[in-house]
Amino acid sequence: MYCVRRVSDDIYWVGGSDRRISLFENIFPVPRGVSYNSYLIMDEKTVLLDTVDHSISRQFIENITHVLKGRKLDYIVVNHMEPDHCAVIGDIILRYPDVKVIGNAKTFQMIDQFFGDMKYDPVVVKEGDTFNTGRHNLNFVMAPMVHWPETMVTFDDVTGTLFSADAFGTFGALDGTIFADEVDFDRDWLDDARRYYTNIVGKYGAQVQTVLKKAANLDIKMICPLHGPIWRENLGYIIEKYDKWSKYEPEEKGVVIAYASMYGNTENMANVLANILAEKGIKNIRVYDVSNTHVSQLVSESFKYSNIVLASPTYNGGVYPIMENFIADIKALNLQNRDIAVMDNGTWAVTAGKFIVNKINEMKNMRVIEKIFSVKSAMDESQYEEINEFAEMIISSLNN
Ligand code: FEO
Numbered sequence: 001m002y003c004v005r006r007v008s009d010d011i012y013w014v015g016g017s018d019r020r021i022s023l024f025e026n027i028f029p030v031p032r033g034v035s036y037n038s039y040l041i042m043d044e045k046t047v048l049l050d051t052v053d054h055s056i057s058r059q060f061i062e063n064i065t066h067v068l069k070g071r072k073l074d075y076i077v078v079n080h081m082e083p084d085h086c087a088v089i090g091d092i093i094l095r096y097p098d099v100k101v102i103g104n105a106k107t108f109q110m111i112d113q114f115f116g117d118m119k120y121d122p123v124v125v126k127e128g129d130t131f132n133t134g135r136h137n138l139n140f141v142m143a144p145m146v147h148w149p150e151t152m153v154t155f156d157d158v159t160g161t162l163f164s165a166d167a168f169g170t171f172g173a174l175d176g177t178i179f180a181d182e183v184d185f186d187r188d189w190l191d192d193a194r195r196y197y198t199n200i201v202g203k204y205g206a207q208v209q210t211v212l213k214k215a216a217n218l219d220i221k222m223i224c225p226l227h228g229p230i231w232r233e234n235l236g237y238i239i240e241k242y243d244k245w246s247k248y249e250p251e252e253k254g255v256v257i258a259y260a261s262m263y264g265n266t267e268n269m270a271n272v273l274a275n276i277l278a279e280k281g282i283k284n285i286r287v288y289d290v291s292n293t294h295v296s297q298l299v300s301e302s303f304k305y306s307n308i309v310l311a312s313p314t315y316n317g318g319v320y321p322i323m324e325n326f327i328a329d330i331k332a333l334n335l336q337n338r339d340i341a342v343m344d345n346g347t348w349a350v351t352a353g354k355f356i357v358n359k360i361n362e363m364k365n366m367r368v369i370e371k372i373f374s375v376k377s378a379m380d381e382s383q384y385e386e387i388n389e390f391a392e393m394i395i396s397s398l399n400n
Helices: 054-068 089-095 105-115 190-216 235-246 265-279 295-304 321-332 352-361 381-399
Strands: 005-008 011-013 016-018 034-036 039-042 046-049 075-077 100-103 121-124 130-132 137-142 152-156 161-163 222-224 252-259 285-289 305-315 339-346 367-376
Touching (some): 105 121, 252 295, 252 381
Parallel strands (some): 046 075, 075 100
Antiparallel strands (some): 137 152
């Protein structure tokens, strides 16, 4: 049976959620599932904004059939060509052969790449073009690299509705409540929203800033993303988060201690440091074992907090591989503007710290505390004063 909700007078949410998926993009764990949002405008012309992932195509087809109530579908706007949103375009064209497909030049290049010789009727739009559906007036705004090069967003300047593609999306299935004001977003969704943004779009902060500047000129009253809740109240909350994330500004002062440990000795160093920081009054401390924490979570926490401590054993003369992967990931995602402290360990040679510092120094605007706190095999009381001073250096950078 259909499973839809009305978004506003004649705009319907016709998407759905997948709770069977374990890995989004076959990389990111999504224990709360994910939603694929699609919107249908029932105006003088009927217009579908994006489709959904294959996994929920049956529900999707039932939804649009129900909302159309026997009318034909006149247009599809393709804001984003990643297959979690474009997978069902072919099915739609088969069911509604007269439908016209609205996209930009890059959209159609990608449609041809994905769908080969599929026949369709294209309407090519570019930045600033508009399309009137009757009561609504759709404006097309290019948003390259948010998250793919062809991405655009569509703004209805009559209702102030922004169909924002991946922007302002989040991991997590929708539980009937499709609006952010129907849930406790800060408590239940923000961590997933951050993990989604930082891992999927995090690399493209400059491009997100460009889109935010364009958006600042629009009178936006509602944001309809392709994943997660729709925003119709308190839009400034999520826009401010995006502004911070895309400028690589930490949301909070705090210390993430990410450690790798084979036999518990580097773990002990991390715990001792955490205790000293706490005793000195620092409250925002998060300690993670990189071997037991998905890297997407580590990335998300690194975007959230101001200070990061990296603790690694020496492995094959270098850095423990899982730690190396984490550092490579935050570098690839362009994380900047953090204070970093490094701890290392080794039994016959202690070199991991030097490698970590070199890697961090390849990143932009990272400040590395000069001292590396090193341990040979296992820490003992003789090093207490030294780690105490190390903690003081971290606190001093935290307070600056
Ligand atoms: Fe949700 Fe970039 O696709």
